[in-house]
Amino acid sequence: MRIVFMGTPDFAVPSLEALLTKHEVVLVITQPDKPKGRGKKMVFSPVKECALAHGIPVLQPEKVKDPAFIAELRTYAPDLIAVAAFGQILTEPILEMPKYGCINVHGSLLPKYRGAAPMQWAIIDGETVTGITTMYMAKGLDSGDMLLKAEVEIAPSDTFQEVHDKMAEEGAKLLLKTLDGLEQGTISRIEQNHDEATYAPMITKETGHIDWSKNGADIINLMRGLDPAPAAYTEYEGEVLKLFWAETMEGAENTPCGTVISVGKKGFAVQCGDGALFIKELQARGGKRMAADAYLRGHEIKEGILLQ
Secondary structure, eight states: OEEEEEEOSGGGHHHHHHHHHHSEEEEEEOOOOEEETTTTEEEOOHHHHHHHHTTOOEEOOSOTTOHHHHHHHHTTOOSEEEEESOOSOOOHHHHTSSTTOEEEEESSSTTTTEESOHHHHHHHTTOSEEEEEEEEOOSSTTOSOEEEEEEEEOOTTOOHHHHHHHHHHHHHHHHHHHHHHHHHTOOOOBOOOGGGOOEEOOOOGGGGBOOTTSOHHHHHHHHHHTTTTTOEEEEETTEEEEEEEEEEEOOOTTOOTTBEEEEOSSOEEEEETTEEEEEEEEEETTSOOEEHHHHHTTSOOOTTOBOO
């Protein structure tokens, strides 16, 4: 099958590599290069790096609705366009172009968690199972007909990075299975129940601002869902502290949520909605991520301070 692949971040790379084992990938489309770091050096997307390593032509349109880009895409005559975390919405001329359609690898068990950040929100919401759905792309947000699904366990200690890596590998396997089924005519499209749809909006820095009035388990889930970036955070005397791991413990009576109720050699405890959290891993502004005991050997956390 002649495939055009659209994708940008690390999540999409295993899907591209899987396609290369069984199909002819004639073109890769990814987001434009972006400046990164203090030097603002232009950096290739992980998908572009993978494509160039395999000698595959790459296009990087600012807007996929540009008529000139669509005309160029048409010259590749794809049988199917495979999409994984590309980052732009496809227009009708592209959706209608390939014989087998445009197939998306989506990081949730649709119709739950439509949107930009399904894996993060599944963890933040305390889900124990998530998964991959392959689907036909349509004009609506992740609303197209489904093809295949595969479940992925979220372990109690899994961070976003760990779930992301499991999901990327599962997505690659499911994409190949989906293409086999389409070629052989052995799978059918299934309409989503739109009444059961939930939304997973884009993650912003503010998403990580900890509300200490919430239950400890919910705050830990926030830490896990935003690890490694952008990270859950709080403010201590005007300075941002990113928090990555904590354990629940008993709190103090009649103490405002967010109060540092104890400080020891191995960490410190903060009052929350249903007890307290003992902070075990953190990162100060300009510093490295480290265990709380290492941080406390060089910094002071004052008991009784209210974290914001």
